[in-house]
Amino acid sequence: MDGQPIYQFIHDSLPGQARLNEPMKFHTTWRIGGPADVLVEPVNMENLRLTLDLVRKHNLPLTVIGNGSNILVRDGGIRGVVLKIGARFSKVTAENNKITAGGGTKLVRLVNVALSKGIGGFEFLAGIPGTVGGAVVMNAGVNGAAICDVLEYALLIDLSGETIMRTSEELGFGYRMSNLQGASLIVLEACCLGVSGEKKDIQKRIEEILEKRKNTQPATSASAGSVFKNPPGSSAGFLIEQAGGKGLRIGDAIVSTVHSNFIVNLGKATAREVLDLIEKVKELVIQRFAIELTLEVKILGEDHVGGDIMWKGL
Ligand SMILES: Cc1cc2nc3c(=O)[nH]c(=O)nc-3n(C[C@H](O)[C@H](O)[C@H](O)COP(=O)(O)OP(=O)(O)OC[C@H]3O[C@@H](n4cnc5c(N)ncnc54)[C@H](O)[C@@H]3O)c2cc1C
Numbered sequence: 314m315d316g317q318p319i320y321q322f323i324h325d326s327l328p329g330q331a332r333l334n335e336p337m338k339f340h341t342t343w344r345i346g347g348p349a350d351v352l353v354e355p356v357n358m359e360n361l362r363l364t365l366d367l368v369r370k371h372n373l374p375l376t377v378i379g380n381g382s383n384i385l386v387r388d389g390g391i392r393g394v395v396l397k398i399g400a401r402f403s404k405v406t407a408e409n410n411k412i413t414a415g416g417g418t419k420l421v422r423l424v425n426v427a428l429s430k431g432i433g434g435f436e437f438l439a440g441i442p443g444t445v446g447g448a449v450v451m452n453a454g455v456n457g458a459a460i461c462d463v464l465e466y467a468l469l470i471d472l473s474g475e476t477i478m479r480t481s482e483e484l485g486f487g488y489r490m491s492n493l494q495g496a497s498l499i500v501l502e503a504c505c506l507g508v509s510g511e512k513k514d515i516q517k518r519i520e521e522i523l524e525k526r527k528n529t530q531p532a533t534s535a536s537a538g539s540v541f542k543n544p545p546g547s548s549a550g551f552l553i554e555q556a557g558g559k560g561l562r563i564g565d566a567i568v569s570t571v572h573s574n575f576i577v578n579l580g581k582a583t584a585r586e587v588l589d590l591i592e593k594v595k596e597l598v599i600q601r602f603a604i605e606l607t608l609e610v611k612i613l614g615e616d617h618v619g620g621d622i623m624w625k626g627l
Pocket residue numbers: 342376377378379380381382383384398416417440441442443444445446447448449450451452453454455494498499500501530531532536537538539611
C-alpha cells in the first residue's frame with residue numbers, strides 16, 4: 314500500500330518507540346482490535362514533536378490513545394499513526410493541595426499520590442483504569458463527580474507542536490464530554506486542585522469506593538466499563554436489564570450478568586461481535602422503553618484492513 318514506506322520511515326526515525334502493524338488488542342482493556350499501521354509511544358517531548366511533525370508533513374491520520382479503557386477498535390484496525398501517551402508522560406508533582414500530572418499518568422497513581430500527601434477530592438477516581446489524558450477528554454467520573462470538578466487547567470499540544478493552556482471552563486465539559494473529543498489536541502498535563510484531608514479518611518473513602526466497584530462491576534474481566542451513557546434521570550444498566558439484555562451473548566461478547574451496562578470479552582470476542590451486541594441491546598431498550606441509548610465508548614478504526622480500498626474494487 315502507498316502508506317507503507319512512510320510508516321517504515323516513522324518506525325526507523327523513532328528507534329524502540331514505534332511498532333508496525335501493531336495489534337490494537339494489546340492496547341485496549343477490551344483486548345479487542347485489529348492492527349494499527351504504526352503505533353508510536355514516544356519516550357519524551359522531542360520524540361513526540363518529531364512524531365507530530367511527520368504526521369503533519371505527510372498528512373497522515375492521527376489517533377491518540379491512553380490506556381485504551383474507553384475505546385473499541387474495529388477488527389480492520391486503524392489506518393495512519395496511533396499515538397499512545399503512556400508511562401513516559403507520567404510525571405506527578407504535588408504542592409499546596411495542587412497536583413500536576415502528565416497525560417499518561419494512570420489514575421490509580423494520581424489517587425495514590427493524593428492519598429500520600431493528604432489531599433482529598435480525588436477518591437472518586439479510584440478504580441477507573443484510565444490515564445489522566447483519557448480522563449480529561451472523557452470527563453471521567455462516577456456518581457455525579459467528574460474530573461472537571463477538580464481540574465484547574467490542562468496543558469495541550471497541537472499538531473504543529475505548539476503548546477496551549479486551557480482552563481477547565483474553556484474545555485466545554487459535560488457528562489462524559491469535553492470539547493477535546495474529536496479535536497486534534499493532545500493532553501500533555503493536567504493541573505488539579507483538591508482539599509486538605511486526613512489520610513485515614515481519604516483511605517477509608519477509597520476503600521469503600523473500590524469495594525463497591527468489586528461488588529457491582531465485572532472489574533477483573535476484559536471490558537471498557539460502561540458501554541452506554543446514562544439517559545437523563547435513568548441508568549442504562551437498569552434499562553438494559555429490564556429490557557432483557559442481561560447475559561445476552563454474541564460469539565464471545567456477552568452483556569455482563571454483574572452489570573448490564575458492561576459488555577465483557579470472554580476470550581476471543583471480535584469488534585464485530587461487540588458492535589452487533591450493542592445494536593441488539595439498543596433495539597431491546599428502544600422496544601421496551603422507547604429510549605435510544607447513546608454510546609459512551611468511542612469506536613475507532615475500520616471493519617476491514619484497507620477497508621475503503623477493498624470496497625472500491627467491488
Ligand atoms: C472496568 C472499567 C471501569 C470503568 N469505570 C469508569 C467510571 O467509573 N467512570 C468513567 O468515567 N469511566 C470509566 N471507565 C472508562 C475509562 O476508564 C475512562 O473513560 C478513562 O478516563 C479513559 O482513559 P484512557 O486513558 O483509557 O483513554 P482511552 O480509552 O485510551 O481514550 C479515550 C478517549 O480519550 C482520548 N485520549 C486518551 N488519551 C489522550 C491524550 N493524552 N490526549 C488526547 N486525547 C486522549 C482518545 O482519543 C479517546 O477519544 C471504566 C473502564 C473500565 C474498563
